[in-house]
Amino acid sequence: MFVDFFYQIKEAGIPVSPTSFLTLHRALRQGLVINLSDFYTASRSILVKSERYFDLFDQVFAHHFKGAEMPDQDGFALDEMARNLLDTWLQDPKALADALGIDESELKKMTPEELIEYFKERLKDQTERHDGGSKWIGTGGTSPVGHSGRHPGGMRVGGMSRNRSAIKVAMERRYRDYSLDGPLTQAMVGEAIKRLRHLVPSGPKDRVNVESTIYQTMKNAGEIEIVFDRSLKDRLKVILAIDNGGWSMDPYVAVVQTLFDYAKAQFKDIKTFFFHNTVYDSLWKDASRYKEPKRVEEFAAFDPDTRLILVGDASMAPYELMARDGSIHIEERTSKSSIERLKFLSETFKYCVWLNPAPVSMWNYTPTISAIGRIFPMFELSIDGLEKAVAQLMMKN
């Protein structure tokens, strides 16, 4: 059951495991899921383990169940009510008879099908919305019809079920903000900075932990055992090089700068440089790329442990990257091709990454992205990409 649904979720990119799918079936078998809203909450809480996939899940859910199980919202709501009606009928026929305004003995003669038919007729009689009261079917009344479900032995929900279908809930896409897809925006800075905070070095274990030394020594019945902790190493140095030329990069320059500005305190030193499209003979300290050039050769003087982070879309005409005099700026006459310069940088700094705001799916269509991707480990400028980039920068080798 629901195997298609499971694979649709999986194909959408939500990490789901077969074990959790079996757990969902356990829930189904135990009768914990009796309608589609139950199924929605149960499947989401069992299958999806992070709020960032909630939005994706909502979309898949709406897609999967919208056409298949319920052609129209009203039909679904009616079935839902009918089911409730039958439940009530089984539990307390008198209350139902009163609510529907027929004699109890007459009600007893009806088959379930007849009852539902009668109920539907009654619903059609009702020409206006009716809340409260005791006779008509509506919300919030004493009529048993439309009552919220109960969970014997479990927790109860306050109030009546609002009869919102799970599809409607899913289509609201309440979790859109939690999905961390797409390039970084100012709103994601808070989340992104948490990823960046992992950019801290770990030193050797050379500091005595007095407390655990005492504990371990006691445990060894007095035989001394010294426990060492990691000491804090000096903080990292970072060079940030941003492509700030061209409108395609405009939205990201500010975000990246805010991000690193916030994280500034955690680094020992952070230097920001600018370039246009790709690196030729120099990078610039000023955003206008005019006043303070720094020649690429001079970068060799920096500490080789410095983390080099380049941000750019890496999209250009191939000759701009490959040719010896490739720059599109007439005043920028170069002696070496850009690709050689980039190789030089990646050889100088063993920890380097390239962050690209273009979505990964587009990378294969741009030859220069693939070419630069072979020189620098390239990651998407997104929360996920940043996380991976930080892992790359912290890799031990």
Place this chain on the structure above:
Amino acid sequence: MTTTASDVNSFTGAKRYVLDEELARIVNISMALEMPLLLKGEPGTGKTMLAHAIAEVLKMPLIILNVKSSMKLVEALYQYDTLTRLNDSRFGDSMRDVSNIENYIKMGKIGQAFMADFRTVLLIDEIDKADTDFQDDMLDVLDQMEFDIIEIDKTIRARHRPVFIITSNAKKDLSDPFLGRCNFHHIAFPDPKMMRQIIKVHFPEMDNELTENAIAAFYKLRELDAVEKRPATRELINWIRALSADPDFKPSRLAKGDVPFMGILFKKSQDFSRAVNAVSRRRLF
């Protein structure tokens, strides 16, 4: 987060917690499947309060394990009090039998929950604070519902499977195998309507104008981009307390973009200057 229910007959016999329907369903399913429930969400969304509410409603004892960053799982299971034993062996002035190590084993929070005579609610609060070893070690305990006390070679089995509620502030992602054993729910930040209820509980006497204006300003400030730590329920409550304590303060000033005590809402210096900047340039109001 404390809230009251308008409906006396509802679940909130707990009186302090409004449970939304979706969350109730998830709690029930997790209990029926006997799976731990992992709750994530911004601070101030009532993750911890839920465990209190469940314990209260189901009349189970609540055991809270507050996870700390340096914590090892064994501390949550049991502790072998070597220092007391050494002391006893040297001075021998206690009634304990030094040769019996069991006398020096103290149960940790998980151990207590396992040994309890009733089913308990076990809240493991802020599990993300500890390193991944903690979670990995816990996998076995969750799977087997038992653990070994190595010192006395004894296995402690859970007499009653506790109701596990685990909270995380999402600073780190939990490991996949751990997630696989939990049901998951994310509690969203309360909407303004809910927030009004919350404020009402904390300040029953508060005049409406101040509450309305403060909440409106609060949600506007929360929308501010590029903020590292957005103000949460706790900050709002403190802020309202400060506003009401200031005799010169007029609620109508808030709507005009005159926002005092911004330092209560924004606690990171960059966030603070950014917020002050945005307000003074009247971008927000």
